Structures are given as structure tokens and as C-alpha cells.
Amino acid sequence: MKHLLSTSELSHADAVQILDTADQMAAVSSRAVKKLPALRGRTVVNLFFEDSTRTRISFETAAKRLSADVINFSAKGSSVSKGESLKDTAQTLMAMSADAVVIRHPSSGAPQQLADSGWIDAAVVNAGDGKHAHPTQALLDAMTLRRVRSRATGVASTGMDLEGMHVVIVGDVLHSRVARSNVWLLTTLGARVTLVAPPTLVPVATDNWPCEVSYDLDAVLSEAPDAVMMLRLQRERMNAAFFPSEAEYTRGWGLTAQRVQRLEAVGAPTVFMHPGPMNRGLEISSEAADSPRSTVLEQVANGVSVRMAVLFLLLSGDESSPNPSEN
Amino acid sequence: MSCYLIGNARPEGGDPADLLVTDGTVTAVGAPGSLQVPEDAEVIDASGLIALPGLVDMHTHLREPGREDAETVQTGTRAAARGGFTAVFAMANSNPVADTAGVVEQVWQLGRDAGWTDVHPVGAVTVGLEGTRLSEIRAMAESRAAVRMFSDDGKCVHDPVLMRRALEYVKAFDGIIAQHAQEPRLTEGAQMNEGAVSADLGLTGWPAVAEEAIIARDVLLAQHVGSRLHICHLSTEGSVEIVRWAKSRGVYVTAEVTPHHLMLTDELVRTFDPVYKVNPPLRTDADVQALRRAVAEGTIDVVGTDHAPHTAEDKECEWSCAAHGMTGLETALSVVQLSLVDTGLIGWDRVAQIMSHRPAGILGLTDQGQPLRPGSVANLVLWDPAGATPVDPATHASKGRNSPYRGMTLPGSVRATFYRGHPVVRDGELATPLGR
Ligand SMILES: [Zn+2]
Numbered sequence: 001m002k003h004l005l006s007t008s009e010l011s012h013a014d015a016v017q018i019l020d021t022a023d024q025m026a027a028v029s030s031r032a033v034k035k036l037p038a039l040r041g042r043t044v045v046n047l048f049f050e051d052s053t054r055t056r057i058s059f060e061t062a063a064k065r066l067s068a069d070v071i072n073f074s075a076k077g078s079s080v081s082k083g084e085s086l087k088d089t090a091q092t093l094m095a096m097s098a099d100a101v102v103i104r105h106p107s108s109g110a111p112q113q114l115a116d117s118g119w120i121d122a123a124v125v126n127a128g129d130g131k132h133a134h135p136t137q138a139l140l141d142a143m144t145l146r147r148v149r150s151r152a153t154g155v156a157s158t159g160m161d162l163e164g165m166h167v168v169i170v171g172d173v174l175h176s177r178v179a180r181s182n183v184w185l186l187t188t189l190g191a192r193v194t195l196v197a198p199p200t201l202v203p204v205a206t207d208n209w210p211c212e213v214s215y216d217l218d219a220v221l222s223e224a225p226d227a228v229m230m231l232r233l234q235r236e237r238m239n240a241a242f243f244p245s246e247a248e249y250t251r252g253w254g255l256t257a258q259r260v261q262r263l264e265a266v267g268a269p270t271v272f273m274h275p276g277p278m279n280r281g282l283e284i285s286s287e288a289a290d291s292p293r294s295t296v297l298e299q300v301a302n303g304v305s306v307r308m309a310v311l312f313l314l315l316s317g318d319e320s321s322p323n324p325s326e327n
Numbered sequence: 328m329s330c331y332l333i334g335n336a337r338p339e340g341g342d343p344a345d346l347l348v349t350d351g352t353v354t355a356v357g358a359p360g361s362l363q364v365p366e367d368a369e370v371i372d373a374s375g376l377i378a379l380p381g382l383v384d385m386h387t388h389l390r391e392p393g394r395e396d397a398e399t400v401q402t403g404t405r406a407a408a409r410g411g412f413t414a415v416f417a418m419a420n421s422n423p424v425a426d427t428a429g430v431v432e433q434v435w436q437l438g439r440d441a442g443w444t445d446v447h448p449v450g451a452v453t454v455g456l457e458g459t460r461l462s463e464i465r466a467m468a469e470s471r472a473a474v475r476m477f478s479d480d481g482k483c484v485h486d487p488v489l490m491r492r493a494l495e496y497v498k499a500f501d502g503i504i505a506q507h508a509q510e511p512r513l514t515e516g517a518q519m520n521e522g523a524v525s526a527d528l529g530l531t532g533w534p535a536v537a538e539e540a541i542i543a544r545d546v547l548l549a550q551h552v553g554s555r556l557h558i559c560h561l562s563t564e565g566s567v568e569i570v571r572w573a574k575s576r577g578v579y580v581t582a583e584v585t586p587h588h589l590m591l592t593d594e595l596v597r598t599f600d601p602v603y604k605v606n607p608p609l610r611t612d613a614d615v616q617a618l619r620r621a622v623a624e625g626t627i628d629v630v631g632t633d634h635a636p637h638t639a640e641d642k643e644c645e646w647s648c649a650a651h652g653m654t655g656l657e658t659a660l661s662v663v664q665l666s667l668v669d670t671g672l673i674g675w676d677r678v679a680q681i682m683s684h685r686p687a688g689i690l691g692l693t694d695q696g697q698p699l700r701p702g703s704v705a706n707l708v709l710w711d712p713a714g715a716t717p718v719d720p721a722t723h724a725s726k727g728r729n730s731p732y733r734g735m736t737l738p739g740s741v742r743a744t745f746y747r748g749h750p751v752v753r754d755g756e757l758a759t760p761l762g763r
Pocket residue numbers: 480481482507559560606607
């Protein structure tokens with residue numbers, strides 16, 4: 001693996017290796033000294049063409065825990081109007097001898113263009129591009145699901161996949177890179193995925209996607225799925241007539257208190273996931289967000305572990321273990 | 328006095344013949360060796376080559392005035408000559424827009440001075456291509472450029488009342504409105520064909536219905552007011568069906584397809600290489616096959632290149648901010664051979680129709696698209712169907728380097744182009760322009 005651009009290119013073995021490595025990284029993060037020397041002397045550039053403090057801090061923390069040097073390069077505002085900046089910026093990064101470039105970009109495909117362009121020879125990690133892909137988000141979701149399964153079964157998570165788990169992804173699939181990346185990754189790992197959304201927020205041609213599509217959240221929740229993942233809804237979608245009002249959206253597709261109670265009543269195992277930041281009262285109620293079923297904070301912690309694993313595997317070549325005993 | 332004997336060529340793919348070209352006119356055609364040849368005639372051996380009437384491109388972007396960094400009339404017509412064209416229609420989306428007699432006369436004069444092909448400016452339908460007021464169409468028609476085709480190409484004339492008026496108005500001088508069919512609200516922010524690939528890539532989709540809805544409306548308008556309508560660059564199977572239906576009802580509609588829509592599909596967008604970003608977008612394989620059949624059955628009348636050169640800065644960037652368009656003049660005939668002739672769908676006589684006779688006829692040109700027989704103006708191209716054209720944009724005469732075929736080897740090659748009896752291309756290379 002030279003780059004991490006999309007989860008559609010990850011094999012089952014690749015994905016399990018990343019998750020196993022992430023579990024080892026999580027062990028490091030729970031120690032008093034949360035640092036490994038693995039990437040000492042290597043340079044990781046966070047190249048963000050779009051604001052995302054949460055994702056940037058997660059990558060920055062991951063790189064620093066591996067002892068890498070981190071450069072934050074914020075290029076917001078210079079990109080979409082003047083296109084040559086991606087090329088110029090890439091060449092600037094090469095002059096700084098970056099070993100890895102973590103790129104967040106509003107234009108779908110920008111990380112792939114950077115990787116394919118010949119402008120740089122650094123490893124490229126996609127930290128979210130347009131509506132296309134957000135592979136480390138999907139990996140942290142998979143890590144979270146694996147840990148949920150491990151706790152439920154008492155079986156250690158190492159080597160485990162998601163065979164047979166039922167994951168429901170709810171909301172604005174059309175505009176969501178998180179949904180796309182999860183569809184490919186979770187199904188590669190054996191999960192059954194159901195997308196639930198109003199028809200206006202589902203792409204027109206998802207026939208080839210390895211998942212089911214439903215417009216009826218209550219019907220899908222009545223199957224007592226293992227997890228329901230709520231996507232963040234951009235409020236401005238309402239102005240483009242994707243749905244008539246926030247109240248109607250919430251009644252149809254929100255994880256409301258009533259829906260939580262119904263799951264409780266039947267003793268469903270369902271956990272509640274959200275990539276954050278949450279719109280409380282819109283796609284997710286406080287009852288759901290603050291419920292013991294919520295994995296939102298665990299997802300944030302797993303994000304650092306997964307990003308450590310990705311940077312480690314991309315930058316340390318063939319070595320397969322981060323050797324956590326070393327300090 | 329100039330005199331050329333083109334020996335042993337196959338006119339429109341038929342039996343070998345000799346053609347005598349004297350002072351810009353085809354003066355004799357006969358069986359090989361049968362013609363009386365003046366002693367000073369220069370003999371060109373065309374054995375194995377197909378002779379076609381000089382190609383006529385109804386849809387070219389020459390970028391001058393305004394974007395001379397992307398293309399000029401000089402470089403664009405050199406590219407045209409290399410591709411076998413002897414006439415091109417220059418779209419109006421220059422800067423300033425070709426919406427006045429002054430601009431169209433300027434472009435027409437630049438073409439005349441360059442001397443590589445005829446250049447016929449297309450006039451804008453609306454002032455500044457803004458879709459709100461008719462431009463001075465009659466003044467452009469009566470100018471030295473004698474404009475007959477009007478188009479806001481690049482933008483759609485989407486206001487139905489304005490479109491109706493434009494269709495009616497050009498009847499006064501047998502003009503034609505060429506529509507770029509793209510419903511603007513359905514394509515806001517659109518980046519590629521809407522379908523399975525756009526769903527995977529998360530790029531905003533450009534639905535087929537945005538093209539088809541405008542075509543359906545406009546054929547009905549053309550029928551209602553009894554005007555001539557030309558549809559630029561059809562790209563979907565549904566558009567073909569609507570045009571077929573309209574023709575069966577007797578509507579005077581003609582339809583065009585680009586070479587790239589006959590060959591390339593939206594699967595290429597998975598590379599995110601902006602060389603594949605084009606308007607209308609590359610569609611699905613089902614669309615490509617439907618377009619090919621539509622040319623064969625006659626629903627589509629002409630191939631127009633939509634040659635759209637861009638600077639590297641406008642293409643070497645993120646997909647969403649890259650310019651739409653690809654070059655096409657120097658590869659058009661190769662792509663037509665690959666997609667239509669080598670597939671057995673049409674013969675060379677039909678190629679002569681769709682790339683020369685028919686576009687010249689639609690536009691009322693009397694000195695282009697004539698049959699290769701005595702008395703015709705000597706516009707012709709000698710094509711080697713067994714040749715090969717390796718595509719290296721750096722060697723193109725166009726300033727544009729944005730060829731989607733770069734790195735490929737396409738079938739066939741232009742050996743010579745005669746423009747008004749003068750060889751502007753010889754031995755596959757640009758020679759000299761026509762002096763006037
Ligand atoms: Zn157009």
C-alpha cells in the first residue's frame with residue numbers, strides 16, 4: 001500500500017491488518033507515556049484545503065504519538081477559484097521533503113490527482129475529498145464496530161472482521177463521503193449494510209452498490225440492527241428542496257427519543273454511531289447521543305489509533321509490528 | 328497556373344480514379360491512366376488512399392479574440408487543415424462575444440488572412456451569451472462574414488420565449504439556430520454524467536434529462552414556428568429517440584455528434600483526470616452505442632468536433648475547477664474510422680456525408696462539400712485508412728494539449744489536404760497556406 005485514497009481499493013486482508021495495527025496503537029495510547037519512536041525523523045504534512053479542526057487534530061495527534069515531525073499547511077481559500085494551487089502546493093511540499101501528505105479537499109478526486117500526478121513522491125492519505133471518500137473515518141467506524149462485537153462476544157478483536165453484523169447508515173447519503181467509504185469497507189469486512197434516507201438524498205444509480213437501500217427507518221430499525229450510524233445533515237439542504245422542513249426530516253429519518261425507546265423495549269443490541277459534529281435535535285436526539293449505546297466518544301479515540309496505524313503502515317515499509325514494547 | 332494529378336485515389340472509398348485539379352477546381356476525373364495530363368502537372372501518387380471532399384466542421388472553438396493563449400485562428404485552422412478540414416465554424420463564445428457584425432467580420436478576416444481553411448463565424452443568439460436579449464442577428468447575417476448559424480454554445484438558450492423568437496427571426500435570411508441543450512437548473516454544479524459512476528465518485532451528476540428536456544421542447548417550438556433547428560453535440564440515447572421522433576413528424580431538425588461521444592465513456596472519470604471533463608459530459612457505453620447506430624441510420628446528420636482547446640493552467644487542476652472541453656480537430660477522422668467504419672456501421676461514402684456534404688448543405692455553403700467531380704471547387708482530403716496516428720499532443724498544431732486520446736495510436740492518417748486546389752497539407756505535414 002503506497003497511498004490510502006479510498007476504501008474501495010482495500011482488500012479484506014489490508015483492512016484487517018490496519019485494524020489489528022490500530023488495536024496495538026490503542027494500547028500505546030492508554031499508557032502513561034503515549035509515544036512511539038517509530039516515525040522519528042519523518043515528516044507528515046497536514047494539507048487542509050477545507051476547515052476541519054477535528055480531523056486535523058486527530059491526524060496531528062496520531063503523527064506526534066509516532067514521533068513524526070508535523071507541518072500544518074492550511075490552504076483554504078486558495079484552491080477552488082485558482083486551480084493551479086494544488087500543483088504548486090504539492091511542489092512546495094516536495095521541497096520540504098514531506099514523507100506523507102494528509103490531504104483534505106473540497107474537490108472529489110484531489111487526493112488521487114495528487115498521488116497520480118507525479119508532482120510528489122510522498123505517501124498520500126485522503127482525509128476527506130468532496131463527496132467522494134473519507135477512508136480513515138470508515139476505518140475508525142470499523143474499528144469501533146469490531147470492538148463492539150468483541151465486547152459482546154468476549155472474543156479478542158485481533159484478526160476479527162464484521163461478518164454477519166447489520167449496520168444501518170441513515171441520512172444524507174447523496175452528499176456523504178462517510179457513507180460511501182463505509183459502504184465499501186464494511187461490506188468488504190462482511191457486514192450487511194442498509195442505507196436509509198429520503199429518496200432525494202440517495203444517488204440515482206446505486207444498483208451496483210453492495211448494500212440495500214430503504215426509505216423507511218422504522219421498518220429497518222425493527223430488525224434490531226447491530227449499529228445505526230447517523231450522518232450529519234447540512235441544514236442548507238432544505239433550501240435546495242431535498243426535504244420540506246427540519247421537523248419533517250426529523251420525524252422521518254431522525255434518531256428520535258421514541259425510536260430509542262422502541263429499541264430499548266425490544267432489547268435490541270443496537271449501538272448509536274455518529275461521525276460528528278452532531279446536530280442535536282435534527283438527525284439525532286439528545287436521548288440517543290447521551291445514551292450508553294452511543295459510541296461517539298469511542299469513535300473519536302479510535303480515530304487517533306486508526307490514523308496512527310495508517311501512517312505507520314504507509315511510512316515504515318514492510319515491518320508489520322509497531323513494537324509497542326520499545327520506548 | 329497550378330495543376331495537380333492525384334493518381335489512383337479511391338473517391339469516397341469507391342473504385343480507384345485519377346483526379347485532375349487545375350487552378351483550384353477539379354477539372355477531370357477518370358479511370359487510372361485515362362486522363363490527358365498537362366506536362367507541367369505535379370503528380371501525386373494516392374494509391375491506397377481514400378479521397379474525401381474537404382471536411383466541414385460545424386462546431387469549433389478557435390478562442391480568438393480573447394483567449395489567444397489557448398488557441399488562435401491561425402493555430403486552430405492549422406490544426407483543422409491537419410485533420411482534413413477545409414472549413415470550420417467558429418463558435419461565438421470568444422471575448423468579446425461574437426454578437427456584433429464587427430466581431431464576426433474580424434474573425435472571418437483572420438481566417439481569410441491565415442489561409443488554411445475557410446472560417447465561418449457563428450453569431451451569438453443573445454447579447455453576451457447572457458440569454459436575455461437577442462443580439463443583432465440580421466447585422467451579422469448581412470456582414471461580410473454572412474453569418475447563417477447562430478448559437479450561444481457553451482450556454483443553452485433556455486428561455487422558451489427567447490428561443491421561439493430566435494427561431495422565427497432567422498427565417499428572414501434562411502438562418503439556423505444551433506442549440507446547446509442543457510437545462511441550467513438541472514445542471515447546477517454538475518461535474519459529470521449522472522449515473523453509476525457519479526454515484527461512486529460523489530461528483531454532482533449531470534442528468535440525461537437535462538439535455539433531452541431542452542431538445543424535446545425545441546423540436547416542438549421549431550415545428551410550431553416552421554423554423555430550422557440544429558442540435559449541437561447529442562450525447563444520450565434519449566436525445567436520439569426524440570430527434571428520430573421529430574424527424575418522423577417532419578420537423579426540420581438536424582443533429583450533430585462529437586467524435587469523443589462516439590468513443591469514450593464516463594468510466595474514464597474514475598481517473599479524476601480533467602482531460603476527460605467535457606460539456607456535455609461523457610456518457611455510458613449504452614449511449615455511445617446508440618449514438619453510433621443513430622449516425623448509421625441517419626438520425627444524426629453530422630459529426631462536429633467541438634474542438635475546445637484549453638491552457639494547461641485551466642486543465643492541470645482539481646476536477647471541479649478544471650475547464651470543460653477537449654481538442655478534436657486533429658483526431659476526428661481517426662475516431663470516426665475507429666468507431667463507425669472499422670466497426671462496419673458505415674462506409675466511406677457515409678463518412679463523406681456526415682463530415683462534408685451534409686454540414687455544407689445545412690449551412691448553404693456552395694463551395695464546400697461538393698462531390699468530387701469536374702467543376703467542383705478542389706477541397707479534398709487524401710486519407711490513408713491503413714495508416715496510424717500516434718497521438719502526442721505536443722506535436723499537434725493546436726495550442727491545446729488537452730487531447731483525451733493522448734498516448735493512444737488511432738487508425739488512419741491524413742496524407743494531404745487540398746484547400747481550393749492548394750495543398751495545405753502534404754505528406755502528412757503542414758505545407759503552405761493559400762495565398763490570396
Ligand atoms: Zn456546446
